[in-house]
Amino acid sequence: MNYQNEIEILLVEDNPNDVELALRALKKNNLANNVEVVMDGEDALDFIFARGNYNHRKIENTPRVILLDLKLPKIDGIEVLKAIKSDERTKIIPVVVLTSSKEERDMFESYRLGVNSYIVKPVDFDKFVNSVRDIGLYWLLLNQLPPK
């Protein structure tokens, strides 16, 4: 795999509508090139830890940022977050929770587990696009990660 094909954004989202909205928002901002979408928590973990369907991957090839919904089938977002942040190999991957929930409980729990950002999806699509753009710009361009 060349550099071009390296996954920069892992989008974990079960709602296909929201996936579409997010991808469209990313596309609008030219950030949709290296996006991998997984629809549940199990797939997300398989991808990140390079196992199951994703065992051909190298675990070292970590995405630049993970956009994580909290309400997921099989393994929910909080669990996924916990797994990522409690493994030394994946701990440093920036994780941005992107969810409809404004519940304090969810926010507290996410931050406690070491989430890097917590974004509530706005209902207004224009605002949603803005939010996705800001996330992409920030994490992919502005933010510096340590060298692999």
Add this chain to the structure above:
Amino acid sequence: MDVINNGQNKPQLLLIKTGGIIVGCIGFLALLGWFIKFSWLTRLNEAWIPMAPSTALFFLLYGVILFITNLHLKSDLRKIIVRLASLIIILTTILLFLSSAGIYLNIEHFGLAASEEIKGAPVGHISPLTAFCFTLGGFSFLLSFHTTGDKLKRAGFAFIIAGIVWAIGLVLLLAYFFGFPLLYGSNFIPPALSTTLGFNFLSTTLLIAASEKISRFVQNTDKEILRMSHILVFVFLVLVAGITSGGYIYYKNFEKNHRLEVENALSSIADLKISEITQWRKERLGNAAVFYKNMNFTGLVKSYFQNPNDGDAGTRLQIWLKQIREAYQYSRICLHDNEMKERIIYPDTYELHSSSFLLNASEAINSKEIVFADFYRNENNNRIYLNIFIPVIDIQSNNRVLGILSFRIDPTIYLYPLIKNWYTPSKTAETLLVRRDSDNVLFLNDLRFRKDAALNFSEPLSNANLSSVKAVLGYEGIVEGIDYREEPVLAAVRAIPGSPWYLVARLDIAEIYEPMKEKLLETIFLILTLLAGTGTAFGYVWRQQNSKFYKEKYEAAEILRHSEEKFSKAFHSNVVMMAITDCDGKFIEVNNAYSKLTGYSRVELTGKNEVELISLNSSPEEEKLSSTLVEIEDTVNRYEVKITTRDDSCRIGLYSSEKINVQGKQARLTILVDITERKNAEDEIRKLNEKLEQRVKDRTHQLEIANKELEAFTYSVSHDLRAPLRAIDGFSRFLVEDYSDKLDNEGQRQLNIIRSNTQKMDQLITDLLTLSRVAKGELNYSDIDMTSLATAVYLDVTTKITRNKFLIKINPLPGTKGDINLVRQVWSNLISNAVKYTLPMDKREIEIGGNSEKEMNVYFIKDSGVGFNPVYKHKLFGVFQRLHKAEDFDGTGVGLAIVQRIVRKHGGHTWADGIVNGGATFYFSLPIK
């Protein structure tokens, strides 16, 4: 009889018995002494009178009756005792009269030889005083023996009479003790020493007997009184001993001083007489010396003898000698020549010379020295003379003896009166002049109590007790001995220097002690007076203490009676069940409440034990009531017990019990409170409480489930309701973006309507979630500075552009305590509302203020906005209630509901005033605490 069978005071009876034995023994020993003629047993001292055989017999009788009285007597033996005592009284009374009258019956001797006299008193007869004491003793005995029933007075009299005998005995004992029996020396028979001792024991025993009777009647065997009495008696006895020994010492001291005085007097008299006699002898020898070897006298004698007719020499000699005789009271002066022929005699009467005269004269001629011839008796006239012989010596003619001159001295003229003379009047005082005459002592002067003693009477030297013998044997000073009458005397003895004579100045001891008798009486009287005084004082103190004690006792009894009355009332009329039981739980007394509740009458209960009715409620071991509750513990407090009543129903009671003393016996006072009703009510309450608790538990459980459901619900709302909205909005947008060429303006407008409604829906969801969060969350209290909070919120909810349109006034607000996030929400909603509804107005003013009222801080926000119709102000705070059209003002209708809910949750209130187009004021209050 009852006296004897009554409880007897063992120690006293033992004392009486012992006293009886001692008295009997005294009598018996005296009788024995008489029979075996061992007189010490009867008199103890040879100088004193013996106990009469009759007295001894009476003592023996007394001993017998005293010894047997304390046995449990049959009535005939009692009769014998009474008769014996009566007999003693009769006999001694008779003897008292006879003895007082001086009539002594020989029957008293019981045929024993007793004819002596001691100082004038006949031996072997009862003394009147002894008889008197026996009579008194008999009365005392009979009185105390007959003391029965309430005849306390008899015992009292018995005590007093015994006391009199005791006092007499004491006086007699004191007299013997002081060494000088009072009653000796007259024809009155004195009681013997053994009799005196007998009376001491007899009277003491009778006193004990009487006091034992008294103590039996005086019911107070109260220890306090008894101890007090014992202390008083002890102190009294100590005082008696003190007073008696004080008297004794005083008397002895007086005696000693008196004797010393007498001795001094005797010594002085002796010394004086000796000096006078010595002086007299010197003078006599001086007279002789004038003529001895006198040249003139010798010359005259020589010329007279050579020429008897030489009238001058003869005359001169005669005158000289006559003058000498008259001047010195010589009874006769003779001048003999050396052939013993009388030449001059003066007085000129013829007298035969005694045999010793010529002997002494020739001795003087031979020795040529003056010879002093001692007392001698002239056989011719039977008179006693002394004589001085002076040889007339012619010095010039080789000391030739010319003749002899003799001076005869008649002692009756000067010497005897000098010796006889005593300087104070005395009945027995006497001075003796004695000289040793081979193995005898010869009395030289006539004696006071013996006629013709001079030169006639002599005593052998072997009689060493004689004071005159002591003098002759060389004693000097004060000696005690006997005189020629064998009377004990005190004497001062001296040798007279330059002579063979000894002087004895003596006085009868009896005379010396004459004043002592008076002193002794005085002392004894003083002692008795002191004793009587002390006794009276002690009696008074005893009485006082006694009466004080009884007064206190009476008062205590009064108080006790009152308290018992009170107790009785409190006991019987008490609504609480009360009972007195013995220590085993048997009922002694119960009150009305007790019998009423148990259904048993008081009489029925009295036979029962409380264990039959009462058992411990909580403990399964019901049998243990008596042991655990009653026997062991002094006080039992509030045990819950079951009471089984007569009709077998069961009541619950609280059982308290305490040990008390009922008439000297241990008992228990038990109090039972019937708590059946209370207990039932308690049970009821407990059951209800249990039910209630169960219900609360159920409800809580349900509530918990509901809460969980609600949580899940709100979570879903929050999360899942938004997703479709976002999809609607997003895809509407896609339509506009992707198919704008196919949509006309109307289509675009309609899609925008769809999108704006999704926004409203989103706001609505957010508000409802906030509302539900307020309802369910816990309050997190902290101090809140309301002024700065309101200011911050105002700045938060408005933009600068908006603010420029407003005139805002935020007054200082009282601080409060509350959940700061929620209170911020309140201010946020209220300020947002005020801004929202005032914005359309021309005049835009908002005032925020507040003040502290009683228990609440009240805050308000007043605006000049569109206001509202006050008719609907009750609807203001309802959920989804709006008083304005949606197209005029945005809003979900939830904001004020949230405000109200938050304020209520803090314990405060919300309200509002307003007029349509006249502004509105919203108030909320928060508790100060």
